[in-house]
Amino acid sequence: MVRESLGQILLSTILSGNFVLAMFLGMCPFLGVTHSVSLAFPLGLATTFVIVIASLSAYVLNIILSMLHLEFLRLICYIVVIASAVQLVEMFVKKRSPALFRAMGIYLPLITTNCAVLGVALFQTARDYDFAQSMTFALGGGAGFTLALVMLASVRERVQLSNVPDMMQGTALTLMLAGILSLGFMGFAGLGG
Template identity: 65%
Template sequence: MPAESLSFIFLNAALANNFVLALFLGLCPFLGVSGKLDTAVPMGIATSFVMLVSSISAFGINWILTSLEIEFLRLISYIVVIASAVQLVEMVLKKFSPALFHSLGIFLPLITTNCAILGLALFQTFKEYDFLQSLAYALGAGAGFTLAIVLMAGLRERLALANLPTPAQGAAMSLMLGGLLSLVFMGFAGLGGQ
């Protein structure tokens, strides 16, 4: 394994291998919650936050499982621990920062079943990242997700006024927009690789 630099891991996860636009992780919120900027921004921030939390938990679990040599329980442990971590975050937020909870809280339960979260945990395990690398990966993935969903929301708000062809009103248009954004993000391929 070559030691990938932290900045490269961050940029790669955020742009070239954007979680939504290149890996298709977190598509449900990307398509579902991108209708309005008002909801897209908190959704992106909340997801990034949960990504960070679950990346750290996944790193810990994997360390424990590997030292006990029971890796076959990895998937179950990840999903259980991530779900509980989100619950915990929700409770802590509610107690200590009600304002933040109000803006993010409604999205937290949605995020638990978001494949981007589990995907992050699984990919960082597959890539055998160390702790700092995992952190960079989680931050990059979160930033990339936020970027994608916010760009999408801006475009969709503008298109809300457009006179779309009838078959294109609805999911098809969102998918095509996603395809265009995905095309654009291909331009970042190999960024920071040299």
């Protein structure tokens, strides 16, 4: 197995291996919260925090469970860690910015079921990343997730000021915009060899 460099992992995770636009993981907040950048960016940051905590915990849990020959408990342990990290984020946001907490609505607690968060933990375990690679993968995954949310939110804000035919407004337009963004990110597929 060829050892990937940290820069290669970071760049490929943000661009060509973007969880939302290339792997289609985490689509619920991607389509639901991207009405405004003011909501998309904080949700992206909250998700990035949870991804990093989940990745760190998954790395440690994988070592412990492997030593005890309890690898079959990985998934359950990862889910418990993710749910706990989301609770911390939720309490922090509620305490620091109640208006933002209300604006995010159901999408903040739904980070628990965001498959991009669980995907990071499972992918890094399957790829047998060391600690530095795992943290780079998590930061790249979170940055790519945030980038996708902010990009779609800014395009949707811009489109709201345009004259769009009634037939194309709403979900249809959002899905077309997401598809165009995804096609743009697929252009990075050859990046990094």
